[in-house]
Each structure stands twice: as C-alpha cells, then as structure tokens.
Amino acid sequence: MPDVRGDVKNPAGTVSGHSHHDRVLVSRYASDDAYAGELEQARQLVEACSECATLAADVRTLTAALAASYAPSRRRDFRITPEQAEKLRGSLVDRLFRRLAAPELAPARPLAGVALSIGLAMAVVGAALPAPAVSDMAMQQSGGVQTEGALMGDNSTELDNGAEGDPRTASGPDKETAVPAAGEVPAEGAPAGPGVQPQATTDTAYGAPEGRVESVDPDDRSAAAVEREAATPTRNVLIFGGLGVALLSLGALILVIIARGRLNDPLLR
C-alpha cells in the first residue's frame, strides 16, 4: 500500500528536490483546497517543479475520473417483504423495549436516576428522625393491660407467683428496689431475695419486662415520648414512601437499560 505519510515540507521553502516537496500541499492546491497562506508556496512548487506540476495534473485527472466512474449494478431488490418486516418488528417484548428505548423516552434514564436518589434520601432522612422507643410502645400496651387487669381484679398475669391478690401487682413495686417474695420471679435487674427460685413465668406481659410493666402509668410519659409519637407518621411516610419511590425508579431504570442494551444495533454506532 502506498505510503504518503513520510512527506515533509521543505523547511527552506525552496523548490529543489521533488522528494522533499510537500505533495499533500500540491494535492490541495490542485483541488483548490489550499489555505490562503499556503497558496504562494504551492504555486511556486507547481510552477518550478515539473514533477509537482505533473502531480497536480494527475490529481485533477483522478478526481474527474472518479466523478465519472460507473459502479456495477445491483442484482438484488432490497425491498422488504411483509414476512421480513414482521420478523424485524420482533416480539411484543421487543416492541415494548423499542418504545422504551425510543428517543422520546431518552430523559427517562436521568429522571429515574434522580427519582432513585430522592427516594433513597427520603428513606435515610426518615430513618434519622427520632423513633418511638420499643419500650415506650411496650409500656403503653402493657400498661393498658395491667391497668385493665387490676381494675377487673384479674390476676391471670400472675399465675405462678404465688402472691395472688398481692396489691403490689396493682401498684407495682419499684423495679430497682423491690425484693421478690419467696417463689416470685425477681424483676429484671432486681436483687434476688433469699429462697428465690428461677421459675418460668408468664409475667412478662406482651414480652415486656416485669419490672417495667408494673411501673407504667400513661400519665407519666415524658413530653419527649409524646413528641416521638407525633413524629411517627411523618417518619413512616418518609421511610416507606422513599423506599417505594426508590424501588419504582430503580425498576424503571433497569427496564430502560435492558431495553437499550437489548436493542443496541451495531450499525447505528
């Protein structure tokens, strides 16, 4: 294959020695394609160097011959048959993906990305809000049960403690100081009294520690707990709404990416 890349401009700008002449410049000159600043140098080359003059003439001959050249005729008709068209249209899934990959939906990908970010941010902010402590909720629930149980005189929550009707169950011993009676299961963290036997118990109403159960009074709830309860709906909306938005946008993003990948046509590169 001919190599024309080795050509270098004659640094002195002289016209001696055709092998040192800028043949690309001569070609550009012959095609009326030389820059204004090069015209004089090109003209000098063509006028003073017979080989450059021949080159310029050959370039003109070549361009004229190329423009007038014929090509072999096609033998095939490239029209598309209905069967081919059906095949090219593809399956229902292909058509759906093609719609997803259409230029009108080009903004879908960045939009889905933004929605994903917003959704995740909402979920993170929601999770960062103060949450109602599990123990608070348990206090509420078990406090209600205990109160109700006390009012009804129902001691069913104290089946095994052997202190049926003990007023302490209604008023509640102090978790820190109460010493269990014989046969009574000690409250969590309370010192074990003499003769205390470890024993299975159902005292942990709704799973709450016994000691705390007995100290619950709804009126004693702190203002902070009330605030936390008030923040709960907002928190839930942020967490679950954010996660929902993030999941939806992630799904859309994945669909668009799959569609573009699946319908990627190498001839459209």
Added chain:
Amino acid sequence: MLRSDAAGAHEGGTTTSDAAHTDGRPQDRQRSPADELQRARDRHLVERARDGDLEAFNQLVEAYQDYLFALVIRVVGNRDSAADAVQEAFFSAYRNLARFRGDSFRSWLTRIALNAATDVLRHRKRRPSEPFPEWEDDAWQPPAPDTEGPERVAMQRNRSRLLAAALQQITEDQRTAIVLYDVQGYDYQEIADMTGVSLGTVKSRIHRGRLALREVLSGDMELLRDA
C-alpha cells in the same frame, strides 16, 4: 454547506482554519429546492413507515437502493458482500426508524450502510477472499447514455474497473472519504458527520488517499486522462 443529521460526534472538533476555509465545490451550497423536496418526501415516508406502512418504507428503499449499492460496492469491492451490507443497512433502518431524528434520511442511511460495509471488511480481514471478480460483469450503473458510442462506453467501463481496483488498494478510511467526496459529492462537513471524525481528518484522508491512488495508478494515468 449542507447540514447532515448524522449523529456521530466529531472526534477532534473543527479548527478555526477548517471552519473558515471552504473547499469551493459546487456541493458546498445552500440547500436547493430539489434537496428540500426530497427531504420533505423522505420525512413523509418515514412518518408513514413508522406508523406501520411497509409500502412507504419500500418506497424509500426504491429511492435509495441504487445509490447505496453503488456506494457500498466501491467501499467493499465485492458484489455479494455489498448486497449483504446494503440489505443489512435497510433492515437496520427499518428496525430503528423510531430512532431516526435527523433531517436527512439519506445521510442517516448512508451512515448505517458505511457501518455495514466496515463490518464486511472487518469480516473479510479474518477470511480473505478473491477480490472483486464481479467487476467483470456487464451490468453497470448509471447505464451508459445512448449518445455515447460503444467504444467510449467500453473505455469508460475500463476506467471504472481500473479505479475500482485501485481504490481497493488504499486504506479503508481513505477509500471511504474519497468515494463520499469525489464520487458521491458530499462536502467535507457531511463526511465528517457521517464518519464521526473531524473536518481536518476528512481533508487529510482525501488528499493522502488521492496521492496513494495516484501511486497505485502510476502506470495507467494515461488511460484516465480523457475521462
């Protein structure tokens, strides 16, 4: 300068001197009424084809199949390969009609066909075959005008064969640029858009390609003089 719809981004951008310089060819013109008419017809047919009208797409095929085949066979130099590439180009265009957003369907189609031709050449590099025996065929386009005598027609065909064979001996990039510029009459900017390279690269490929062609044809230049 005609504007191309080809979506290819320029690799190197356009230098100031490139932008300021015009090549002075007749192709560097404002759009002619015929161009506008053709583009309007194509847009209308594309819209119909997008709505599922196969006949409309086939009208586009009829309008461009000769042009595309002549372009691609000069690039690949083999009738069967060229036919396959053109068929693939039309298939791809049909599949992706919804993605056509440009102004010129012809430029878009040309770009697809050139990509198909490149794939053919790449495939051939892996499996070399006998080059262009089909050029001995008698069927040529455009058909010789009736006013030309048989001797002149035969001479013109010989020149065309000679040029076609020489084109196959220069690099693919240079060949594509020369065919688009010298044969098909596109301007530099359109070629840059279609091939995805800078204006300067296009010019360089064309001029260096011509020098390479001249070297290949050094013994036969006399045959071309009367073109």
